[in-house]
Amino acid sequence: MPVLARAVREVENNVRGGRAQSWVRTQFQVIAILVREERARMKVDPDLSEAQRAEQLKRLDGVATILAKTATRDTSLLMLLAEDAEVSDAARALKREMVAKAGLEAAEEPEVEDDVDDHGHHERQVVPQSVISRQLANPFLAPDFSHVVPRREGPHRLATWELLGPLFRSFEKATDGKASCMTLPEPTSMVAGGRVLMNHQAQLVESAAAGHRTFLLADEPGLGKTAQALLAAQAADAFPLLVVVPNVVKTNWAREVELWLPTRRSTVIHGDGADVDGFADVVIVNYDILDRHVGWLGVHGFRGMVVDEAHFIKNKSSQRSQHVLQIADRIRARSHQPLMMALTGTPLINDIEDFRAIWQFLGWIDDKRPTHTLMDALEDTGLTPAEPSFYSSARRAVIDLGIVRRRKVDVAADIPARRVADLPVELDGELGRSIREAERELARRMVARYDKALETRISGKVVEGIDRELVHRVATWEREDSDTASEENVFTMMRRIGQAKAGLAADYAAQLVRNVGKVVFFAKHVDVMDEAEKLFANRGIGYSVIRGDQTAKARQENIDAFTNDPDVSIIVCSLMAAGVGINLQVSSNVVLAELSWTDAEQTQAIDRVHRIGQEEPVTAWRVIASQTLDTKIAELIDDKAGLAARALDGSDAEIGSSTDLQLAALEALLLDALEARG
Known part of the structure; x- marks a missing residue:
């Protein structure tokens, strides 16, 4: 310590x-x-x-x-x-x-090789022995260019235009009331791997069988994207297939391969890959160990690549995004038309430009421009970004490259409805009073900074009423530059509110168990989970747990216990560890003890329950502390939910601010304080 x-x-x-x-x-x-x-x-x-x-x-x-x-x-x-x-x-x-x-013995780590990538950068690299064996068995593995499509020759009318910005904006400006989905063929078969598909799943598989090779599969969570990706790979004969996933779902992907592709072999890369099967049909690796394997993965001869939870690569400057894009480029360099699939039910988290890295992975754009297929489609419109009608045509051109977005309400009518019900709670006692006083102090501090900035302004600018530009600047200063370490800020305040709500949220979950049966309990912080588990244990309620520090085996045992054991009534889940890749349809009630910082994270959590196989209407009970910052955060989350609705689902809903919620919450707090003083 x-x-x-x-x-x-x-x-x-x-x-x-x-x-x-x-x-x-x-x-x-x-x-x-x-x-x-x-x-x-x-x-x-x-x-x-x-x-x-x-x-x-x-x-x-x-x-x-x-x-x-x-x-x-x-x-x-x-x-x-x-x-x-x-x-x-x-x-x-x-x-x-x-x-x-600290006087402790450090665990030994295996030695790894130091290699150099194509750009001359040294990386922590390994090449598992099984992979070396495969390379020796295929020493003349040659690139496959059998399906090369000749590029269009002649002058390019749009060559001098900046196009990426207008392309992104087209998903904000041009909506036709319909979901963003390419035209898909009607399936010739509804059976795959001995299992009956739903129509929307079979449509995508049919498209892959017909020769389409790039997909942004953005179906709402719960519509079976994993199965569609594996069956599309089968239809396209895209093996060996590389699947890049969050760590928490590696085991689940291996199970899905066994379920949907019983004749194919999968292997999961752990650590340095000592146990990897280099001859497997499907190679599954998690984002955070790509740095060790990026070298051999790029030249292994993959004919397809799937990126699951593709919103993980939205930050192009992150190492995991760079590794994914590097491997994708290498695969395309060796196989002209590999199957490339980005899977995410929540492709837009904060901003339309969250699309950028995903589109680049799919090969639709590069760092600066559309690639030739998209450029040809834009040329065919005969329009330029200076013309308003360009935006609807450009949006359609991108969608036709392979955006597939279906909503549950449209394609899976047999999945019952879901609703988010806000459950206001009062924070009584000293803890509640201290939280509200800390909020008032934070507001007073920002008001003082606002007033000081007005007094010292040298530009001579005069604004009637509240200067909202200055409000934004003050909120930014507050978030990035607190005066002393002892001061409260929006991040620590939300954690304190979560701690204060923990017992109330757990008590409500315990009441739900008596009335409706099994309940899924989500929290963001470990101490909130600890408090809930303590209450459940004291009341004799059987529970299991999903946390980030569990092994894959322990995680699956806890999921199985909740699913199969009638004495396990509650599963306590970490939002970070359990928000993706698991199925908990045995329950139809979710308690959200703490608020997320994004609507996408909240949606992912709810959709562990609201997915194919669910037979009951789903209710997510969102516990909100009244008269605190919690209420503002909930409103902001709901506001930002309009982003994906407008861009992908054709909704006319207004898009909320794309700034992060911490900043937006501070702005709202300051505005309320300024308006209250008149």
Whole structure:
């Protein structure tokens, strides 16, 4: 603990002055990893008394709180807290050093080779022995250009136009009231792998069989995207097939291969890939170990690539996005028309430009321009971005490249309806009062900054009423540059609200169990999950748990217990660890104990229950603390839900602000305070 305490204060001090440098980011991530590991160790340490365990966990919570406050000064640090965040060699080395300083023995890590990629960058590379064996068995694996389509010659009318911006905007400006979906053929068969498909699934498989090779499969969660991708690969004979997935769903993908493609062999890459089967038909790898395998994956002879939860690559500057794009380019360089599929039920999280990396993975655009297929389609419109009618034609051209978006209400009428029901709760007592006072203090602090900025303004600009541009600037300053480490901020405040709601949300879940049967309980923070589990145990309610620090085996055992054991009534789920890739249709009631920072994360959680196989109407009970920032966050989440609705589903709903919710919440808090004083 002393080692962690000193390190976290050092990180805090270094971030206070501005954005974190590379070495500070590494230290931040290592501290977060060690806190998680130490928490898990302490919980099962038989040598600790209950008092000692409680004291140590309290100290770890203190370290975690400082990390959270630090991340609000440089919000790019938040991605390092994700379960599948990539861990560099420098981070591993620092972790070993800190463990050694604490007087503990560091676990040994296997040695890896140091290789150089096509761009001359050194990367942590491995080539599993089984892969080497396959390469030796196929020493003359040649590129396949048998389906090359000649490029159009002649002058290009749009050559001098900037087109990517207009293409993205076309999904905001030009909606026709219909979902964004390419024309799909009617299926000739509704059976695959001995199983009967739904019509919308068979349509996509038929399209692949007819020769279509790029798909942004953006069906709403719960409509069987995994099965469609595997069967499309079968129809296109796209084997060997590479599947890139979040870590938490690797095992599920292997199960799905066994279910839908019983004649095909799958292999899952763990760590350095010592157990990988280089001769398998389907190779499954998670994002955060791509850095070790990007070299051989690009030249393995894959004829297809699937990226699951493709919104994970929306940040093009992240290493995982760069690795995915690099492998995709290598596959296209060796096979002219490989099957490329991006799967996500929530392709738009914050902004229309979330499409950028996905379109580039699919080969529709490069860094600066549309590639030749899309460019030819735009040329055929005879229009330019200067003409209003360009946008609807451009949107159609992109959709026809392979956007497939179906809604449950349209294609799966047998899936019962779902609703999100807000459950307001009052935070009583000292804790509730302290949270509301902290919000008032935060508002007062921003008002003071706003007034000071007005007084010292030298531009001479005069704005009638509230200067909303200045409100935005003040909110940005507040988020990025808190005055002292002891001050509350929007991030830590939401965590405090979650802690305050934990017992109330768990109590409501316990009541639901008595009335409706099995319940799925989602929370964002570990301490909220701990509080809920304690309440369920005290009331004798059987429960299982899905957390980020579980092994794949333990995770599946907990899912199976909830699904099959009548005595297990509740499953307590981490939003980060259980929001994707699992099926919990045995329940039709979801309790959202804490709010997400995006509508997409909330939707993904609900759709663990609301999916094919569900027989009951689904209700998601969203617990909201009244008269707190919680209410504003809920409104902002609902506002941003309009983004995907308009861009992909043809809705006329207005798109809310694309700024992140933390900033938007601060702006709302400041506006309320300014309006209240008149």
